[in-house]
Amino acid sequence: MKKFDESKHPRDKEGKFTNKNTSSSSVATKEKESTQYSEKVRKYKNNLVLQQDVKEFKEQIDLMQQNKIPSWNAIRVRSKTPQVLIDIGLDDLPMLITQRHLKNNLESENDDHAIDEEVLLQIPFALENPEYILKSKTKVNSVVVVTSLLNKNGDPIVISIDKDGKGIYNNIEIKSNFITSIYGRKNFDKFINSSEILYKK
Numbered sequence: 001m002k003k004f005d006e007s008k009h010p011r012d013k014e015g016k017f018t019n020k021n022t023s024s025s026s027v028a029t030k031e032k033e034s035t036q037y038s039e040k041v042r043k044y045k046n047n048l049v050l051q052q053d054v055k056e057f058k059e060q061i062d063l064m065q066q067n068k069i070p071s072w073n074a075i076r077v078r079s080k081t082p083q084v085l086i087d088i089g090l091d092d093l094p095m096l097i098t099q100r101h102l103k104n105n106l107e108s109e110n111d112d113h114a115i116d117e118e119v120l121l122q123i124p125f126a127l128e129n130p131e132y133i134l135k136s137k138t139k140v141n142s143v144v145v146v147t148s149l150l151n152k153n154g155d156p157i158v159i160s161i162d163k164d165g166k167g168i169y170n171n172i173e174i175k176s177n178f179i180t181s182i183y184g185r186k187n188f189d190k191f192i193n194s195s196e197i198l199y200k201k
Contacts, residue, residue, distance in 0.1 A: 053078050054124045064099050074167040081177050082128045088198045096167035097179040112183045114152040133199035151184030158185045
């Protein structure tokens with residue numbers, strides 16, 4: 001029997017057989033392609049989750065307006081925290097908001113919190129792709145997301161979020177990146193120029 005020559009059958013660092021004629025550049029190319037594919041898969045799965053979140057958010061608002069959700073239960077805006085918020089330090093948690101805040105948005109007439117329902121339903125998407133993320137000026141453990149959406153007065157809509165908060169969802173208290181307010185920001189230029197920017201699109 002012919003003796004096995006290890007030198008003719010090189011292995012990689014994991015002990016797997018490799019082609020000795022494979023160059024380091026081709027290996028790097030394959031690793032890059034693998035990374036790109038993994039990123040495409042991640043974005044595809046994330047998009048499916050986001051679409052489901054939007055569907056469920058609308059369903060919850062419909063039920064809320066019919067008074068079919070117990071008043072102590074929060075509304076879930078996102079089942080997972082968007083990556084852009086995770087990147088600046090938030091944990092990957094569901095994102096909740098009280099019914100009282102949403103009703104205030106929908107029922108207000110002329111103040112900063114007045115937001116049309118069709119605009120409000122875009123909030124899950126807006127959290128995925130913010131214009132800015134700012135450090136809160138008033139709360140230590142809070143950030144402010146600036147969206148591309150406008151309220152009824154034409155002011156940019158901002159979303160205040162308490163990091164690592166808690167809320168009741170489906171009658172169970174859970175950890176949440178809790179949305180404490182959604183409103184249109186007056187004097188936006190002055191506001192943004194005096195804020196600490198954590199992220200800019």
